[in-house]
Amino acid sequence: MSEPDRPRTIADLAREVRSKNAGPFWVTMELFMRDAAGYATVADPAYLDAPVIARLYDVAADTIQIFRIPELNVVKISFPRPVVQGSLRDRDIHAGQHHVPLALFPLPVA
Template sequence: MALIKDIAKVCKSKNAGPFELTIDVVFDDPELYCKVKATGVLSAELIASLYSVSPNAVQFTPYDAGMAFKATLPRAVPAGDIGDTDVYGAQQHAPLLDVDIPV
């Protein structure tokens, strides 16, 4: 088992407009990327469970050419609205960092 924070080159989040977040997990080793993809751990269901949204609300895309996974999901609070603690969405990737991947 390996944590995403230990095996991914990049794990980041950002706004995808005021109402959505995009999370990117990028690898720099094609073999490792393929192993991670084959486990099926990174998925819309995982993102939905970590961020308390419906799996149907998560657009999840493995991007083989970039050795990356991208997820877009609704923000809990619109960017800049009362109660928003991360207007740029730049700290929302943290729940993924400690996900175990059986590689």
């Protein structure tokens, strides 16, 4: 793969990166990786862990739950919503845009 074609973000390796409500108090993000190699990259706790998610989303690391599902090449991440779904300050009632910082997260340098 030439330098310009080299994957640079999680989105480059994923079939889909999405976020959604997990009830009115939680957000869940799912990384559906194209293959086992992409899964191995993003599922590696040395690369993607609770402190990384905490920095990306300004949430406490001890509230983050990460589920790694190798049989499906999926990583699922859940954390408390910044505001309750549907409340006055909720700007994304379906949590449909929360995945963007994670999708654009840079891959580790080889």
